[in-house]
Amino acid sequence: MNTPQLAKQTKQRRWRPSGQAMLFLLVLLSMPLLSYRFLAETRVFMIEGQSQAQEQLAQGVVTLFQGREDLLQELPYLDSQQVVFSHPLSDKVKVDGYTGEWLDFQLFANHFGNGEAEDGDGYSLLLGEYEDRIYGLVRIQDNITKLRVRGSNQLDRSDHLRLSLPDRNGNERRLIIVATKPGNMEVWYVKEDWATPRYSSPSSSFIIQAVMRPLVDGYLVEFALPRYFLNERQEFGLAVADVDSEDGSMRHLKTLVSSDTNIESHYNLLAMRSPEANKILASLDRANSQIVIYDKQLQVRASVGKLATDVPELGQAKSIIEQMQIWLNDALDWFVAIPAYLSTSQEASQERQLLNQALGLEFASGRWHRDPGEEVLAVAAPITDQEGSLLGVVMIKQSTAQILKLQRQAMESITMLSFATMVVILLVLLAFSWRQAYRVQRLGREAQEIVDPSGRLRTNQLQSEVRSTDRIGGLARSFSNVVERLHEHQQFISTMPRTLRHEINNPLNATMTSLENLQRHGVADEQQRYLEIAQRGLVKISAIVEKLADAANLEEALQEDELEPMNLAYLVETYVNHQQRSINIEKPDVIFACDDDQVAVAGVDYRIEQLLDKLLDNARDFRDSGSAVVIRLYQQDLYCFLEVENQGPHIPESMQGNLFTSMVSARQGGSGQAHFGLGLYVVRMIALYHDGEVSAHNLMTPQGVMFRVRLPLLLL
Amino acid sequence: MAKHIVIVEDDADQRENYQVALEQRGYQVTAYASKESAQEGLMQIKPDLVILDIIMQDNIDAGFQLCSDILKRFPHIPVLFLTERVEEIDRIIGLRMGAWDYQPKPVSLGFLAEKVATLLRLSDIRDAPAEVEQRVREVGALRLLEESRLAQWNGQDIEGLTLTEFRMLEALTRRPGHIVTYDVLAQATHQHYVSNNTISTHIRNIKRKIKKLDNHFDSIKSEYGLGYRWPDHS
Numbered sequence: 001m002n003t004p005q006l007a008k009q010t011k012q013r014r015w016r017p018s019g020q021a022m023l024f025l026l027v028l029l030s031m032p033l034l035s036y037r038f039l040a041e042t043r044v045f046m047i048e049g050q051s052q053a054q055e056q057l058a059q060g061v062v063t064l065f066q067g068r069e070d071l072l073q074e075l076p077y078l079d080s081q082q083v084v085f086s087h088p089l090s091d092k093v094k095v096d097g098y099t100g101e102w103l104d105f106q107l108f109a110n111h112f113g114n115g116e117a118e119d120g121d122g123y124s125l126l127l128g129e130y131e132d133r134i135y136g137l138v139r140i141q142d143n144i145t146k147l148r149v150r151g152s153n154q155l156d157r158s159d160h161l162r163l164s165l166p167d168r169n170g171n172e173r174r175l176i177i178v179a180t181k182p183g184n185m186e187v188w189y190v191k192e193d194w195a196t197p198r199y200s201s202p203s204s205s206f207i208i209q210a211v212m213r214p215l216v217d218g219y220l221v222e223f224a225l226p227r228y229f230l231n232e233r234q235e236f237g238l239a240v241a242d243v244d245s246e247d248g249s250m251r252h253l254k255t256l257v258s259s260d261t262n263i264e265s266h267y268n269l270l271a272m273r274s275p276e277a278n279k280i281l282a283s284l285d286r287a288n289s290q291i292v293i294y295d296k297q298l299q300v301r302a303s304v305g306k307l308a309t310d311v312p313e314l315g316q317a318k319s320i321i322e323q324m325q326i327w328l329n330d331a332l333d334w335f336v337a338i339p340a341y342l343s344t345s346q347e348a349s350q351e352r353q354l355l356n357q358a359l360g361l362e363f364a365s366g367r368w369h370r371d372p373g374e375e376v377l378a379v380a381a382p383i384t385d386q387e388g389s390l391l392g393v394v395m396i397k398q399s400t401a402q403i404l405k406l407q408r409q410a411m412e413s414i415t416m417l418s419f420a421t422m423v424v425i426l427l428v429l430l431a432f433s434w435r436q437a438y439r440v441q442r443l444g445r446e447a448q449e450i451v452d453p454s455g456r457l458r459t460n461q462l463q464s465e466v467r468s469t470d471r472i473g474g475l476a477r478s479f480s481n482v483v484e485r486l487h488e489h490q491q492f493i494s495t496m497p498r499t500l501r502h503e504i505n506n507p508l509n510a511t512m513t514s515l516e517n518l519q520r521h522g523v524a525d526e527q528q529r530y531l532e533i534a535q536r537g538l539v540k541i542s543a544i545v546e547k548l549a550d551a552a553n554l555e556e557a558l559q560e561d562e563l564e565p566m567n568l569a570y571l572v573e574t575y576v577n578h579q580q581r582s583i584n585i586e587k588p589d590v591i592f593a594c595d596d597d598q599v600a601v602a603g604v605d606y607r608i609e610q611l612l613d614k615l616l617d618n619a620r621d622f623r624d625s626g627s628a629v630v631i632r633l634y635q636q637d638l639y640c641f642l643e644v645e646n647q648g649p650h651i652p653e654s655m656q657g658n659l660f661t662s663m664v665s666a667r668q669g670g671s672g673q674a675h676f677g678l679g680l681y682v683v684r685m686i687a688l689y690h691d692g693e694v695s696a697h698n699l700m701t702p703q704g705v706m707f708r709v710r711l712p713l714l715l716l
Numbered sequence: 717m718a719k720h721i722v723i724v725e726d727d728a729d730q731r732e733n734y735q736v737a738l739e740q741r742g743y744q745v746t747a748y749a750s751k752e753s754a755q756e757g758l759m760q761i762k763p764d765l766v767i768l769d770i771i772m773q774d775n776i777d778a779g780f781q782l783c784s785d786i787l788k789r790f791p792h793i794p795v796l797f798l799t800e801r802v803e804e805i806d807r808i809i810g811l812r813m814g815a816w817d818y819q820p821k822p823v824s825l826g827f828l829a830e831k832v833a834t835l836l837r838l839s840d841i842r843d844a845p846a847e848v849e850q851r852v853r854e855v856g857a858l859r860l861l862e863e864s865r866l867a868q869w870n871g872q873d874i875e876g877l878t879l880t881e882f883r884m885l886e887a888l889t890r891r892p893g894h895i896v897t898y899d900v901l902a903q904a905t906h907q908h909y910v911s912n913n914t915i916s917t918h919i920r921n922i923k924r925k926i927k928k929l930d931n932h933f934d935s936i937k938s939e940y941g942l943g944y945r946w947p948d949h950s
Contacts, residue, residue: 498803501802502800502801505800505821506730506800509822509823510727510730512824513729513733513734513737513822513823513825514733516733516824516826517733517736517825520737520740520825538822542908542909543909543911546910546914549802550911550913553803571940572940574939574941575941576941577941578939578941579941581942606913606916606920606938609916609941610916612941613912613941
């Protein structure tokens, strides 16, 4: 492969991993974002569709009520009775004396009496209904609020409310609602005189509830009673008795509908929603929408449905999963909701505006947010008679909560799916990373094990990953190729001495035999000397070749040897003693120091002798002139240590790493002897064969070098 | 009648030197330069001794193959390998094939001639043992039959002992109780240069061969750093 191609490939490889990672990350992140975008568009589309459907529905309702004066104008008993409208409540009212649930209807309160004067005694009434109960809110202006004293038999000696309820048989039930203190009120059945209790104790608060709360200018009574307390005509009478004197004599009785104090003979009519109109609307009932029919006075005549959302209240989580879901929902609300929303009173004002427009015979529509998660779509349309005169108004309010709920559910699904997908991808990535790390580690381990303690390659190729087709496989193959080449080189180096011997021995033999023949034929005396010099030179060459081949064959030759128990102390001592004899000198040049008579090792005696030969040759070559070589043998723990020490120059730092490598020598030329750096290599090979090791140390005082061979002791 | 020696050696210089040296000593010598020519020539003649190189031209085992062919035809003919292949395994293979001795190069022509003479004498003795007067030397349980180059331990032949090993054993036992140095033992190998390690390897092989007959054999003592000693038990 030429250089530009290689450079191009390297460049491509360089950007690939990060490019892949970025692409992967983009795909991963775009998934939930695209899903959200799709959902948001879908929501807008659905709300628009819902708005159009709502307008069409309003048109339909208008058509249904077109010309139905009977439903919107004719109310029974209007001539003789006052009508009090009850308003459909969106939820159950908590009877607690507070007006939170009534805020939508405050504009529709019935006011009575003179509420403007400084000492005014005005009062107002709001009635509402929810399911099978009727709720009432009476606000009374009263300068002096007199509470009932417990124990009194007369119930008309304090401020109270009188409730007259004719049953279905025409019998009248009289009840007094009276407070002994702010809070829960007592409800008493009373006799004809509106003062004497019919029973010894008040009615159960489970049936009729009433709560009184003092106000700055009077007090407020909130009550609830079952719908079945009313008769078929839905008649009732209600009066407020204001008692200001201490003895209860100064009593001022006020009916809600007129100044007529004769409540006994005057019932008011509770104008519930028109059953007929309700029947018509019933078929149009749908979730999260409310259809209300108003008459010209904006009194509710019929209604169906409610705006209450079906979105579950998210209370206190009981588990981590629920808590996580709450956080998720909050996050999604923040994500999908529009933060600006209207308060309840502002919402009522908006509604009134639409109603007023409709009263002006205009089709009106509006849209607002009642809370961060819910949008309200509202349409108000005028209902007219045949001549086009206004009969009433239809208002349709619809919540987008269902859409939002669906959107939220979809978002939850998408989020959960994205989360699950990411978790799965993360797990897959982790597994992938772990596998890659394992493969690299295995490759590294094999790469480490491929070299033996002596630094030689054990094999010519890697086994791990070389068949893999990915990058690690490529790396393994490249590395395996390098190993193969190194192994070939190692083989070449190791066989070179043998090859050299083969190649040299033939010409050497030819030369030596030729010289012998020459000598046998007879040469002149002066030529004989040169012949002998040539023969000695050839013997030296022969010795060199032999030593090289011996070192090269050492590892194989060692495999032929068998380790036998032996006394190393005896071997070394004998060896040192023979040194003096062999070199025939007076002063010993080798000193042996050993405190033990017996140092048992498993070894091959002539190999240890060979090891000593090499170490001693080395020490003699490098020692200072006249100094002795010290051979020391001692035992420590499970090993024995054989040290050969000489005074002389230190081993150069550059040599220390490869001192025991074949063909490495620290000797300078000119010694007259041939040295190939094989001696210490032979020492190391023999030490390794005996499960030992050899090390070299520079000594400071006196300056010298010490070689230490550690061999395992033979445990007898 | 002159003994007929065949030399097979692909190197012309060495071949000529061997031939000249042996002819000067009165032998009839026929020399071949390749395995093929030797095979062809040996169909016509029956030599008294064959000297073989192992590596010839590109065939690294030519000598072994030729030895096998010769010994099939002439099972009792002495064969001497004279080769540059000196690894222990080559030596073992050669001797197991039936060669009488294995001589590494470089070799002294004087040693070669002596070895040839010894092998021919051994061949004669084996062909007609009754006609030869044996010189026998006994050192303890060791008995050396010097003419036939045979050694016995406790009356049993020591199998597989090479000529070099016999000569080393002979040198070791010449003066029992005295140290025989490496230098003296080296002379028994008939090589120009022999390392102490090579001598120790020969001694190891001798010990192993005798131990096959007597597991308690312990009569070759190491004199570390100097040589070996055969103890004097007299």
